[in-house]
Amino acid sequence: MDLNTLWWIILVSLIANYTMMGLVSGNIAFQVKHKYGGREKSLSRLSTLKGHDVRRHGRLLSALELPLGGNGAPSETGLYYTRIGIGFPSNDYYVQVDTGSDLLWVNCVGCKNCPRKSDLVELTQYDPQLSPTSELVTCDQEFCISQFEGQLLPGCTAKEACPYKVTYGDGSSTTGYYVKDYIHFERVSNFNQTQDANGTAIFGCGAIQAGGLGSSSTALDGLIGFGQANSSVLSQLASSGKVKKIFSHCLDSIHGGGIFAIGEVVQPKVKTTPLVAKQAHYNVNMKAIEVGGDVLQLPTDIFGTGDHKGAIIDSGTTLAYVPDAVYKQLMTKIFSQQPNLKLELVQKQFACFVYSGNVDDGFPTVSFHFEDSLTLTTYPHEYLFENEEDQWCVGWQNGGLQSKDGKYITLLGDLVLSNKLVVYDLVNQVIGWTEYNCSSSIKVKDDQSEATYSVHAEDLGLASTFKTGKLVTLCISLMLLHILLF
Numbered sequence: 077m078d079l080n081t082l083w084w085i086i087l088v089s090l091i092a093n094y095t096m097m098g099l100v101s102g103n104i105a106f107q108v109k110h111k112y113g114g115r116e117k118s119l120s121r122l123s124t125l126k127g128h129d130v131r132r133h134g135r136l137l138s139a140l141e142l143p144l145g146g147n148g149a150p151s152e153t154g155l156y157y158t159r160i161g162i163g164f165p166s167n168d169y170y171v172q173v174d175t176g177s178d179l180l181w182v183n184c185v186g187c188k189n190c191p192r193k194s195d196l197v198e199l200t201q202y203d204p205q206l207s208p209t210s211e212l213v214t215c216d217q218e219f220c221i222s223q224f225e226g227q228l229l230p231g232c233t234a235k236e237a238c239p240y241k242v243t244y245g246d247g248s249s250t251t252g253y254y255v256k257d258y259i260h261f262e263r264v265s266n267f268n269q270t271q272d273a274n275g276t277a278i279f280g281c282g283a284i285q286a287g288g289l290g291s292s293s294t295a296l297d298g299l300i301g302f303g304q305a306n307s308s309v310l311s312q313l314a315s316s317g318k319v320k321k322i323f324s325h326c327l328d329s330i331h332g333g334g335i336f337a338i339g340e341v342v343q344p345k346v347k348t349t350p351l352v353a354k355q356a357h358y359n360v361n362m363k364a365i366e367v368g369g370d371v372l373q374l375p376t377d378i379f380g381t382g383d384h385k386g387a388i389i390d391s392g393t394t395l396a397y398v399p400d401a402v403y404k405q406l407m408t409k410i411f412s413q414q415p416n417l418k419l420e421l422v423q424k425q426f427a428c429f430v431y432s433g434n435v436d437d438g439f440p441t442v443s444f445h446f447e448d449s450l451t452l453t454t455y456p457h458e459y460l461f462e463n464e465e466d467q468w469c470v471g472w473q474n475g476g477l478q479s480k481d482g483k484y485i486t487l488l489g490d491l492v493l494s495n496k497l498v499v500y501d502l503v504n505q506v507i508g509w510t511e512y513n514c515s516s517s518i519k520v521k522d523d524q525s526e527a528t529y530s531v532h533a534e535d536l537g538l539a540s541t542f543k544t545g546k547l548v549t550l551c552i553s554l555m556l557l558h559i560l561l562f
């Protein structure tokens with residue numbers, strides 16, 4: 077669907093309603109010309125503004141904690157989610173946490189094909205009409221123009237709603253329009269008291285959901301992207317000086333939930349590797365793969381560092397996808413100590429086998445080596461998951477994720493990211509991790525109070541006992557289509 081068609085669908089079916097609901101007169105923000113306006117070209121103007129904001133709010137940087145729920149097991153929830161507040165008064169929304177995309181969106185009242193029921197959480201739809209602080213983002217606003225490559229969206233007049241559409245790698249999509257409202261987080265503090273930390277941000281008001289986002293037993297209210305783009309909530313809060321552009325997660329695949337925090341991690345210390353510059357995702361340079369102490373002999377272009385090469389770190393993806401050449405060697409090595417096991421294909425996608433021993437004794441560890449000597453080790457109990465009693469399935473997937481230039485991509489999801497503290501330091505453009513007990517706590521610095529606080533593990537409910545009874549459809553929230561189209 078091209079943008080014009082999309083825009084028409086959205087506008088005709090929704091904006092009419094939005095207008096009729098009476099929001100236009102009261103709450104639309106008419107563009108205010110601020111004093112920096114029109115002085116320089118837009119890019120440098122933005123950075124001037126940002127510099128201004130950061131100086132002004134220089135002492136408002138606070139550290140935030142996001143409670144986590146869910147787990148990475150494909151036989152259970154296959155995803156991690158958090159709770160955020162939106163609007164005034166604030167209502168709670170449960171959203172999937174995803175580092176492979178940028179936007180925050182939630183299902184809005186009246187949306188088409190939105191989930192009504194979930195086995196994980198109680199669903200809530202955002203109603204802009206019930207939040208007096210909600211504003212429609214119109215096509216003439218800078219945010220909207222920046223979403224469409226610096227152009228005014230053709231056919232969208234200045235005072236009409238700015239539409240969005242995100243298609244995820246699993247084929248699901250969300251379509252709607254942008255709104256701006258207060259987003260509420262919990263500020264880290266002592267003694268488990270929750271303090272409201274809020275800021276305004278632009279996010280998607282979901283109008284039409286398609287694919288897995290429409291309905292599933294693990295449906296949520298939306299998704300929060302922690303990508304690097306300016307449109308992510310993190311970037312928006314950082315550019316208004318509310319937070320530092322550093323966040324971390326510790327996903328607990330054993331108990332469910334874990335730790336998610338925004339702010340500088342003081343403890344534990346992590347080793348880091350540089351992020352590949354100018355990538356849409358969190359790409360890092362992979363140097364080697366080791367299985368049970370043996371380094372795989374692979375073509376060098378697997379480890380390329382240019383566009384769309386290397387490895388992508390993506391918490392919104394359940395499993396881990398490796399290029400065909402890696403997959404074949406990986407599987408051979410993993411099963412080399414177990415020549416008698418018979419592999420069978422379950423649900424047309426998982427290689428499974430019967431095994432009654434301790435998998436950590438019977439199978440090798442798999443380590444990925446990255447630039448600056450950073451290693452990511454995955455244990456058998458992490459890359460193998462138990463589907464039924466004594467039936468184990470392999471989490472590694474033959475990616476076949478091929479970009480147009482023929483180079484291959486490795487996509488590392490929750491399968492390998494769990495049970496580690498992973499720190500995304502976007503200020504210094506590095507990413508790092510260390511093996512960690514995700515049921516414990518980390519120490520985060522709050523720049524506003526200049527104190528360090530503990531952020532404890534949390535588990536938002538049902539997830540630890542939740543079983544779908546069926547392997548979940550793989551969540552590849554990364555915008556693979558985007559990559560494939562390049």
Ligand SMILES: *[C@@H]1O[C@H](CO)[C@@H](O)[C@H](O)[C@H]1NC(C)=O
Pocket residue numbers: 119122123126222306315
């Ligand atoms: C994002 O914002 C920064 C400044 O706030 C600017 O320098 C950068 O060019 C923007 N990026 C895009 C893709 O618009």
Ligand SMILES: *[C@@H]1O[C@H](CO)[C@@H](O)[C@H](O)[C@H]1NC(C)=O
Pocket residue numbers: 266267268532533
């Ligand atoms: C805060 O909560 C965590 C987990 O809920 C708990 O382990 C910890 O002891 C609590 N800390 C205080 C100071 O109450």
Ligand SMILES: *[C@@H]1O[C@H](CO)[C@@H](O)[C@H](O)[C@H]1NC(C)=O
Pocket residue numbers: 163164209258272273274275
């Ligand atoms: C935002 O947070 C501040 C400080 O905690 C509070 O005074 C204010 O009322 C909050 N704003 C909204 C809209 O909730």
Ligand SMILES: *[C@@H]1O[C@H](CO)[C@@H](O)[C@H](O)[C@H]1NC(C)=O
Pocket residue numbers: 513514515516517
């Ligand atoms: C992880 O931390 C929790 C909370 O401090 C503790 O109860 C548990 O025993 C720890 N687990 C391991 C394996 O050390």
